[in-house]
Amino acid sequence: MKEGFQMRICYTTDIENITQEGLQELFLSVKWESGKFPSEILKAIKGSHSVVTAWDGDKLIGLINALSDGVLTAYFHYMLINPSYQGKGIGKEMMDLMLDRYKGYQTKVLIAYPNVVEFYGKLGFKTEDGTTPMFISELI
Template identity: 35%
Template sequence: MKIRYTWEKIFTQAQVESLFLSVDWISGRYPERLYKALMHSSAVLTAWDDDKLVGLARVLDDSEMLAQIHYLLVEPSYHGQGIASQLIEMIKEKYQDYFYIEGMPEDKANVPFYVKHGFTVMENGAAIQICNLGDKSKL
């Protein structure tokens, strides 16, 4: 199996809905909003197995100094194949001239993955958020 990666936003609403629901992310329950958000994002990097969307990373950037990785997900049946690592490395390459590339893993268990790829935990940093969803589980 050869995974193909692209920065082109060639995915459909149904494809992103399916991918996000495969990892039980609440965003998948709002496919129209999710699709619109992705289409208006600074950059979306996707991973494909033929015509199946199997991984996605979204980056929001200010065009010069800061790039924030907001989504990084891989369909569970494709875990362990290095897809997430490839997505991260491609993001690091694209944004290598920015002062900062930041991420905010929603699960602390994912921090070692990012550290393995050169990220450091901000010593005095803290994640902050306002959640305007009624169902705050699985954000």
């Protein structure tokens, strides 16, 4: 566990303390529809290649997960911070931990909503000419 700045923020790769309730609260705090499916989110997180979480005491306040082939490509699927904690460097710290974990990989990819493109750009992500993200989403 790595201690954070002035607050008592702790970062960990251990998923043992993640609960459905904690995930639901975090996902709904950023108004993501997937927060309505906490048991599925918990299964998804447990099935991830790796996970970094941020905690304020026993409260889950941030999460990033990676899906990977284990050699060449890492896809960062979820990256979210409770809005009450945004702008404090927590997202950057979590992403730095993930990028360090996958530093030898050829491709690191994510899909960014317009309001966070600048944030990810500062971390080294950029758009790639000729590509378009595409989805089939069953979320209501």
